[in-house]
Amino acid sequence: MKPYDVIIIGAGAAGLMCAIESGKRGRSVLVLDHAKKPAEKIRISGGGRCNFTNIYTTPKNFLSQNPHFCVSALSRYTPADFIALVSKHNIAYHEKTLGQLFCDDSAQHIISMLITQCHSVHANVQLETSITSVEKTSDEFIVHTSAGLYSCASLVVACGGLSIPKMGATGLGYDIARQFNLNIIEPTPALVPFTLSDSQLQPIVELSGVAIDATVRTNKTTFREGMLFTHRGFSGPSMLQISSYWQAAQPIIINLAPDEDMVTQLLAAKSAHAKQEIGTVLGNWFPKRLVQSLLAMHWPDDAPRRMADIPNAQLSALANAINAWSIVPMGTEGYRTAEVTLGGVDTNALSSKTMECKSVAGLYFIGEVVDVTGHLGGFNFQWAWASGFAAGAHA
Numbered sequence: 379m380k381p382y383d384v385i386i387i388g389a390g391a392a393g394l395m396c397a398i399e400s401g402k403r404g405r406s407v408l409v410l411d412h413a414k415k416p417a418e419k420i421r422i423s424g425g426g427r428c429n430f431t432n433i434y435t436t437p438k439n440f441l442s443q444n445p446h447f448c449v450s451a452l453s454r455y456t457p458a459d460f461i462a463l464v465s466k467h468n469i470a471y472h473e474k475t476l477g478q479l480f481c482d483d484s485a486q487h488i489i490s491m492l493i494t495q496c497h498s499v500h501a502n503v504q505l506e507t508s509i510t511s512v513e514k515t516s517d518e519f520i521v522h523t524s525a526g527l528y529s530c531a532s533l534v535v536a537c538g539g540l541s542i543p544k545m546g547a548t549g550l551g552y553d554i555a556r557q558f559n560l561n562i563i564e565p566t567p568a569l570v571p572f573t574l575s576d577s578q579l580q581p582i583v584e585l586s587g588v589a590i591d592a593t594v595r596t597n598k599t600t601f602r603e604g605m606l607f608t609h610r611g612f613s614g615p616s617m618l619q620i621s622s623y624w625q626a627a628q629p630i631i632i633n634l635a636p637d638e639d640m641v642t643q644l645l646a647a648k649s650a651h652a653k654q655e656i657g658t659v660l661g662n663w664f665p666k667r668l669v670q671s672l673l674a675m676h677w678p679d680d681a682p683r684r685m686a687d688i689p690n691a692q693l694s695a696l697a698n699a700i701n702a703w704s705i706v707p708m709g710t711e712g713y714r715t716a717e718v719t720l721g722g723v724d725t726n727a728l729s730s731k732t733m734e735c736k737s738v739a740g741l742y743f744i745g746e747v748v749d750v751t752g753h754l755g756g757f758n759f760q761w762a763w764a765s766g767f768a769a770g771a772h773a
Contacts, residue, residue, distance in 0.1 A: 384519055384773045385530040387550070389416040389503055389760035392745025393536035394492040396675045399770025400532075401499025408528060409503045410494070411537075416503060417489045418545050419538070423759070428485030430464065431457040431763070432756035434477035441622055443563050445723035451733070455767035457760055467491045468477045474648025476603075478755045509537075512554055518617070519740065532773035534742040535765065536620065540565055541746075547713070552722070552749035556726065558738045561724035563749040567716030568622040571613035572630070572707040581674040582607060582751045584667055592616055593633040599623040602636055611707060618754050621710055622720055632703040634672075635663055640697035645690060652686035656696075657684060718758050722749040733769040744771040 386393045389411035392461045400407045415421070421427055432439070435457050437449045461479070464471060469491060470482035472771065481487055496503055519533040524626040537551045552562050574582075585607035592605035594616040606614030620630060635643075640663075647659045656677065660669040676699045682688050713719070723743045727735055733748075735741040744765040752758040 379522070379529050380408075381518075382406045382528060382530045384408070384534060385410065385519070385528055386530045386534040386536055387411075387509055387521070387554075388536035388538060389413070389490075389505065390536060390538055390745065391417060391420055391759055392766040393534070394496060394503070395763050395766030396534050396742075396744060396770040396773065397501040397503070398492070398495045398499060399767050400773050401496065401501040403771075405532075405773070407496075407499070407501035408530075408694050409501060409506050409529070410507045410509065410523060411503075412507055412508045412524075413546050416493060416505065419492070419542070420489050420492075420759075421485050422545075423485060424480050425755070426485055427483070428488045429474070429478050429480050429482045429756040429759065430471070430488055431460050431479050431760045433457050433461075433479065435757055435760045439753045439755075440750050440761065441568075441720060441752075442725060444725045444749075447728075447730050448750050448764075449643060450730040451764040451768040452760070454598040454666045455764040459767075460760070460763050463491070463495075464488070467494070475773070478753055506710070507518045509550060510702060512557065512739065514741075516557075516566075528685045530740075532740045532742065534744060534769055534773050535723075535747055536744045537747060538598060539746040540713045541567065541716040541719045544712055551743065555723045555727075555743065555747075558735065558741060560727045560735065560737075563721040563724055565719045565721040566718035567710055567713045568751055569618045569717035569754050570621045570710040570712065570715055571608060572611040572617055572621065572624075573709050573711055574611040574705070575708045578705065578708070579609075579611070582671045588665060588667055589614060590634065590668065591636065593636040595631040596620055596624050596628055605632070610711065613756055617715065622751060622753070624707070624710075626709065627706060629704045629706045632705065634668075634700050638663065638701075641694050644693045644697050648685045648688065648693060649691070652684075654685050655683045656685060656688060656693075657683065668771070672696070717754070718751055719746055720751045722747050722751075725749050731766055731768065732772040734772065740773075742773050744769045 383405040384407045386409045395440035469487045511522040521528045586609040589606045593602040601616045601619040745762045
């Protein structure tokens, strides 16, 4: 049984960052992961270019039962700190929109940077090694794996949540937390597309692939970004964002024309273009396929089409449906396509400064397995870097 100062379960963003910081302190570090390659979520993120941080990161960009928990770690390892590391390794990057930073080339550059950093501090990354169990003795942890037994003084759980199971996601982190009697905030899929029922899809089935700018709201939370119609329902940034706040059976309110008061616009069009048909008028704001679907949903077949013949009340009803389309999704696509997992290890059990478990000395939880979930746009990676850094400075 080979002893280490620190064993980290999970060779993802948080785990590798933790290994780097622990190694810098002269600690002997072993990172274990059952995957064939490290950091697969980094590899696929951002369309393969890795949205590695967001320059506008604040605690308000995160969901948690304790919204103040993330403040400490985020303040001690900022986007500027990670950008400095990226620049040190001469990785070219650019800002896409809303502060989102992406590699100019491949996400593999970020992975290679992290592995290089691990090697430089003699942190050992061991892949294709499954964890079978963990036990705690009076003075150390013993990790049972497919490659044998390992012991450590500090055990860091960085094995992520349940999102994207085809990449190997499991509930191991939650199982370890429960083993040590820690509370788990019920995990649910987040940053995930919505699904609609067959009847809801029927009038918009031809819109699959159409993207528009939209404002999406549920309860008191609103996002304005791109919205994408799919063959299953809704996706795109605004929908993924609002999915983290949505609860089953709740409506989402979609404004398909966020810059326009459509009541005013349609009544004005009736005066200025009385001979035009309603479909032609709507074409001033929406693509043809969306116009057809809007009319299929909100315009009876026997209703007049010429603007001059349409009662103002009917125009106003259509306008309100455009500015505030209320629909109750059937559900979401679930963990299969969810980018992250909402919920996780209760932050009340952890130190916000070190990420160490308050009731079990030497046990740490970082990254997605913790009940801290970021918005879309690089925030979850920044949480991985920050929480990994915090634990690595102490584990």
